[in-house]
Amino acid sequence: MKLILTHEVSGLGAAGDIIEVKDGYGRNYLLPRGLATAWTKGGQKQVDAITKGREVREIKDLDTARNIKGRLESTSVQVPAKSGQSGRLFGAISNGDIAAAVKAAGGPELDKRKIEVKTHIKTLGSYEATVRLHPEVAATLTFEVVSA
Missing domain, CATH: 3.40.5.10 (Ribosomal protein L9, N-terminal domain)
Structure with missing residues (x-):
């Protein structure tokens, strides 16, 4: 096709x-x-x-993407989520949740379709995601999932 x-x-x-x-x-x-x-x-x-x-x-x-990459990599992002006593989440963290948390932390507004997470996030802890800002520029975003 x-x-x-x-x-x-x-x-x-x-x-x-x-x-x-x-x-x-x-x-x-x-x-x-x-x-x-x-x-x-x-x-x-x-x-x-x-x-x-x-x-x-x-x-x-291209220059804007490089500036945003620097801002993203230096921003501390916390994604709030409901969790049980063992640290297991009720549901999972989506790319939309990550984009909203970046914006709430004072970072740039991101398109959730450009965020790539390697694993399903179902527990509290620290994770990494790749954000494709430009075909030549990709930023590594480190964020922490915390109990809400």
């Missing part, structure tokens, strides 16, 4: 890329979430508009 990415998808490409994926992945994951649209001959205009917009943003955002 041939698709046009409308958002950046980790492992596939950036917005405006034309990709070839298996039918089920495209039909059941990418299309319903709005991450891609079906490729057509007329879709080439859409691809050109997306890539032009991306190029304009990337040129001016």
